[in-house]
Amino acid sequence: MPNTHPMRYGLLLLILALAACGDKEAAKSPSQVLARVNDKEITVHQLNYLLARQRQPVSDADKQRLLDQLVDQEVLVQKAEELKLDRDPQVLQALEQSRRQLLAQAAAERVIGKPTEPSAQERSKFYAENPALFAERRIYDFVSFSVPAAAAADKSLLTSLDTAKSPADTEAALTAAGVQYQSARVRRPAEQLPMPMLQRIASMQQGDIVSIPDGKERVVLLQLEGSRPAPVSQSDADPVIKAYLSNGQVEREARSRISGLRQGAKVEYVKRYAAVEAAAQTSAPVADSAEHLKAGVKGLK
Numbered sequence: 001m002p003n004t005h006p007m008r009y010g011l012l013l014l015i016l017a018l019a020a021c022g023d024k025e026a027a028k029s030p031s032q033v034l035a036r037v038n039d040k041e042i043t044v045h046q047l048n049y050l051l052a053r054q055r056q057p058v059s060d061a062d063k064q065r066l067l068d069q070l071v072d073q074e075v076l077v078q079k080a081e082e083l084k085l086d087r088d089p090q091v092l093q094a095l096e097q098s099r100r101q102l103l104a105q106a107a108a109e110r111v112i113g114k115p116t117e118p119s120a121q122e123r124s125k126f127y128a129e130n131p132a133l134f135a136e137r138r139i140y141d142f143v144s145f146s147v148p149a150a151a152a153a154d155k156s157l158l159t160s161l162d163t164a165k166s167p168a169d170t171e172a173a174l175t176a177a178g179v180q181y182q183s184a185r186v187r188r189p190a191e192q193l194p195m196p197m198l199q200r201i202a203s204m205q206q207g208d209i210v211s212i213p214d215g216k217e218r219v220v221l222l223q224l225e226g227s228r229p230a231p232v233s234q235s236d237a238d239p240v241i242k243a244y245l246s247n248g249q250v251e252r253e254a255r256s257r258i259s260g261l262r263q264g265a266k267v268e269y270v271k272r273y274a275a276v277e278a279a280a281q282t283s284a285p286v287a288d289s290a291e292h293l294k295a296g297v298k299g300l301k
Contacts, residue, residue, distance in 0.1 A: 034067055037074040046070055111261075112253050118245040126241050127234045132202040134237050137190045138227040140201065143167040144186050145221040151179040152211055152219035161221070165207040170223055186222075189230065 035042040050066045051058060058066075085091055118126075127134050151157060151174075160173035167183070174181050193201055194212060201210055201224075209223045 035071055037071060038078060040074055040078065042067070042070050042074060108254060108258075111257050112250060115246045115249040115253070118242055118249075122245060123238055123241045124234065126245060127237060130198075132198045133190050133195075134232045134234070136202065137229070137231050138202065139187060139189045139230045140193070140227045141225045142186050142188065142222040143170070143225055144184050145170060145174065145223070146182040146214065146218055147174065147179055147221060149213070149217055149219050151177065152221065161209055164209065164223070167223055167225070169207075170209065170221070185225075 032044045033041045034044055034047060047063065047067055047070065050070070051063070054062070080086055132138070154177065157173065157177045157179065160177065161170060164170045164173055171181075171183070190198060190202070197210065197212070201222075204210065204224045206224055206226060209221050212220045212222060214220045
């Protein structure tokens with residue numbers, strides 16, 4: 001069998017998985033049928049499934065757009081069945097993995113339950129404890145220098161960089177040390193910087209340099225050129241903080257519950273590829289809280 005491009009498998013997985021949501025719901029009356037594609041019916045149940053996942057209120061135009069998508073989807077599903085792609089071993093494997101992921105997500109939601117809403121006091125406390133992210137938020141202009149990790153650990157080079165007050169000084173120090181580098185000017189708001197380093201970056205003076213790991217083989221040296229205030233009020237930040245704290249609660253609860261489930265199950269590794277920390281073994285299918293916070297704060301300005 002010739003290989004099929006991965007994009008085709010992704011598309012087929014999407015259309016088959018979404019189509020399955022409505023195939024088991026037989027229309028009980030003509031009023032439940034919204035459209036027909038050849039001999040297959042598209043029902044109100046399928047449309048409602050998509051509508052329930054919309055974050056914003058939907059208009060009639062939005063409903064029609066989603067219905068058109070279901071029609072296009074059904075056309076593709078029927079073509080896939082005609083080509084017998086639903087019997088392709090790789091497609092079947094992808095569908096099985098999707099089924100397992102959905103079941104694991106559903107089980108996690110059932111076991112963990114909904115988080116309690118963070119109190120106003122907890123949200124105010126988080127706002128007050130993170131001034132660099134909110135009340136004293138800034139937008140930073142850097143010159144970045146991507147260098148090999150070994151060079152960033154060289155003591156003589158670090159000594160030279162300590163006296164660098166400008167990007168030109170940094171370039172001269174790197175060149176003198178024979179270090180190959182790539183440089184670029186970048187602008188980053190506070191929420192797009194590593195949270196553990198944010199306080200340190202907030203206290204930097206013009207010309208100061210901070211290093212950030214970039215994988216195992218490279219390090220990025222960020223040299224501050226300047227910054228400007230861009231504060232976010234507590235009222236504007238409150239929805240983001242609420243979501244961040246709720247996600248953190250879900251993540252902690254998920255790790256605890258899944259750890260308990262693992263302890264109660266008979267788990268045997270026939271082969272292990274590396275030793276990993278226990279916390280990494282109990283990861284749960286929940287959204288990453290830090291990334292949610294970054295995206296949320298970014299949307300405020």
